[in-house]
Amino acid sequence: MRAEITDDLPLNASEAYSHLSYSGLETVDIIPADVVDWVLVELRDAVDASSATASTTVDIVAGFIKKDGSIVSVDGVSGLPFKSTLNNNPYFVIHHRNHLSVMTASSPIKPKSTYEFDFTDAATKAFSYGSKPALISIDTSPDVYGLFAGDAINDGLISYGDRQPVRDLIDNSITTGYHNADTNMDGLISYGDEQLISDNIKNAKQLPY
Numbered sequence: 001m002r003a004e005i006t007d008d009l010p011l012n013a014s015e016a017y018s019h020l021s022y023s024g025l026e027t028v029d030i031i032p033a034d035v036v037d038w039v040l041v042e043l044r045d046a047v048d049a050s051s052a053t054a055s056t057t058v059d060i061v062a063g064f065i066k067k068d069g070s071i072v073s074v075d076g077v078s079g080l081p082f083k084s085t086l087n088n089n090p091y092f093v094i095h096h097r098n099h100l101s102v103m104t105a106s107s108p109i110k111p112k113s114t115y116e117f118d119f120t121d122a123a124t125k126a127f128s129y130g131s132k133p134a135l136i137s138i139d140t141s142p143d144v145y146g147l148f149a150g151d152a153i154n155d156g157l158i159s160y161g162d163r164q165p166v167r168d169l170i171d172n173s174i175t176t177g178y179h180n181a182d183t184n185m186d187g188l189i190s191y192g193d194e195q196l197i198s199d200n201i202k203n204a205k206q207l208p209y
Contacts, residue, residue: 001065001068001069002036002067002185003034003036004186005036005037005178005182006036008176008177008187009037010178011027011029012025012026013027013038016037016062019097019180020095026074032072032074032076034066034068035067036065036066037064038062038064038097039062039063039065039094039095039096040095040096041063041071041092042093043059043090043091044056044057044058044103045089045091046091047088048089049105049107049208052091056091058086061082090115092115092117094119098149098151098182098183098185099147099149099150099151100134100156100158100205101147101207102127102135102205102206102207103126103134103206103207104117105126105128120144120146121143121145123145125145127206127208128206129206132203134205134206136148136200136203148200150196150203152165152193158200159201159202162197163194166190169189175188175189175190176189177189181193183197
């Protein structure tokens with residue numbers, strides 16, 4: 001994963017996700033090495049994946065996603081510090097500011113003190129309603145899967161409306177900085193961001209509601 005925008009990242013998660021009204025207190029004095037961006041990870045407590053709706057959410061924590069695809073706490077190393085007690089099974093939802101959210105299709109394992117789950121090696125690792133996968137293939141040697149990029153307005157659907165923020169910034173000669181319109185996350189606002197939106201058009205987040 002690319003980390004060109006590291007120098008532009010805000011030092012607190014609430015600023016990165018103010019558009020989602022996130023008010024968590026995660027903050028750092030300096031962005032750790034190899035960090036790509038802030039992410040939000042939601043913990044749902046449910047009997048099975050299909051019943052892990054938003055009403056089963058028991059916690060949400062901000063952390064960092066790194067170049068190797070791992071998600072870590074604000075120290076850049078540790079796992080995320082969830083504090084809720086579970087009554088059923090854990091399901092985790094990954095939210096990123098301009099990618100489609102995904103949820104674990106199964107309850108993660110806990111080999112030691114930290115739950116572990118790898119979305120990258122199979123499209124079926126993310127919860128899906130069936131015919132359309134919730135993850136996109138980003139490499140084939142070996143197979144690697146990732147989140148769909150292009151949800152610039154963060155409404156859960158990649159549509160032509162997501163191209164408007166890109167055009168608005170370009171029209172106002174704003175071509176750098178930390179913006180949701182930077183869908184390919186190269187640190188530049190360009191028509192390449194609009195093309196990525198077009199490539200992933202009509203894909204939507206697949207979460208149990």
